[in-house]
Amino acid sequence: MSDLQTRPEAVACGGRDDVAGRPVRELLKPRVMSLGAGTEVRRLLPTLGRRMVGAWCFVDNYGPDDIASEPGMQVPPHPHMGLQTVSWLHAGEVLHRDSLGSLQTVRPRQLGLMTSGRAISHSEESPREHGRILHGAQLWVALPDEARHTDPSWEFHADLPVVTGPGFKGTVLLGELDGATSPGRAFTPIVGADIEVADGADVRLPLEPDFEYAVLTMRGRTVVDDVPLDPGSMLYLGCGRRELPVRADGGGSLMLLGGEPFEERLVMWWNFVGRTGEEIDRARADWMDGDRFGTVHGYDGDRTPAPALPDLPLKPRGRVR
Numbered sequence: 001m002s003d004l005q006t007r008p009e010a011v012a013c014g015g016r017d018d019v020a021g022r023p024v025r026e027l028l029k030p031r032v033m034s035l036g037a038g039t040e041v042r043r044l045l046p047t048l049g050r051r052m053v054g055a056w057c058f059v060d061n062y063g064p065d066d067i068a069s070e071p072g073m074q075v076p077p078h079p080h081m082g083l084q085t086v087s088w089l090h091a092g093e094v095l096h097r098d099s100l101g102s103l104q105t106v107r108p109r110q111l112g113l114m115t116s117g118r119a120i121s122h123s124e125e126s127p128r129e130h131g132r133i134l135h136g137a138q139l140w141v142a143l144p145d146e147a148r149h150t151d152p153s154w155e156f157h158a159d160l161p162v163v164t165g166p167g168f169k170g171t172v173l174l175g176e177l178d179g180a181t182s183p184g185r186a187f188t189p190i191v192g193a194d195i196e197v198a199d200g201a202d203v204r205l206p207l208e209p210d211f212e213y214a215v216l217t218m219r220g221r222t223v224v225d226d227v228p229l230d231p232g233s234m235l236y237l238g239c240g241r242r243e244l245p246v247r248a249d250g251g252g253s254l255m256l257l258g259g260e261p262f263e264e265r266l267v268m269w270w271n272f273v274g275r276t277g278e279e280i281d282r283a284r285a286d287w288m289d290g291d292r293f294g295t296v297h298g299y300d301g302d303r304t305p306a307p308a309l310p311d312l313p314l315k316p317r318g319r320v321r
Contacts, residue, residue, distance in 0.1 A: 054189075058140035059137065077299055083143055084187075099120055100294070103298070163177055165204070215229070222248045
């Protein structure tokens, strides 16, 4: 997934100074943005006042959209460094291509996980023959310093572990939940899970008190810790919880995102996560004029040019709790 803003701002994130060390209820307001041809997304991370949740540093939610007579998702080749991308669908299909030569169609409840490491490029598109509805989320995970220069890789997992409890069923897409561990490679203590809640059930999701958490409602109207959430809404929950009460009258689903607060100081600009402005500047130049990010073959269209860098220096800022 790409950040297709033509004038992206640098985002300073990481550290702990705005990590709530106690349970909170902070509703995150999405920004509605255009993503390629005909796809509108709700950007929930990063947002004003909330840059990360654990190592999760970017969350876009889209759909459900009727694309029966539309091209659907069309995201041309673009670069990434210093992060992982997570593709997660509730409806539809997304065709992934990358500079490693990977070619994979991702379908609902299947994990497409790309580790950029030092450099990779990819494209994402709805296949020519695609379903009527497109609905899902695209997420990024920041890589810690010891992993951010690793070789790029692509993983596809059609079968993921499931946890169940009274009134809910959870698919673990990344990290661990209630003893179930995703096969997707994780570099920090993290969790990403898709939770289906039965009609009228009072659910208690098991949590780790040292993790910070947020939930994104995907379907139905959920009530999370007494806060009602419509589809596309995200609630930041802070730390210090051992369980999370959830209800969904009529049934619903949500994504549970969490992890240990990310301590390192980061600079995130466009599709790059680095540590200094100089790294970002070099990555942009390499995408525009070099071969560091490789070539995506088979996409019918031009690759995405990098936007201009902002006039102000890009500086990381830490968070100290």
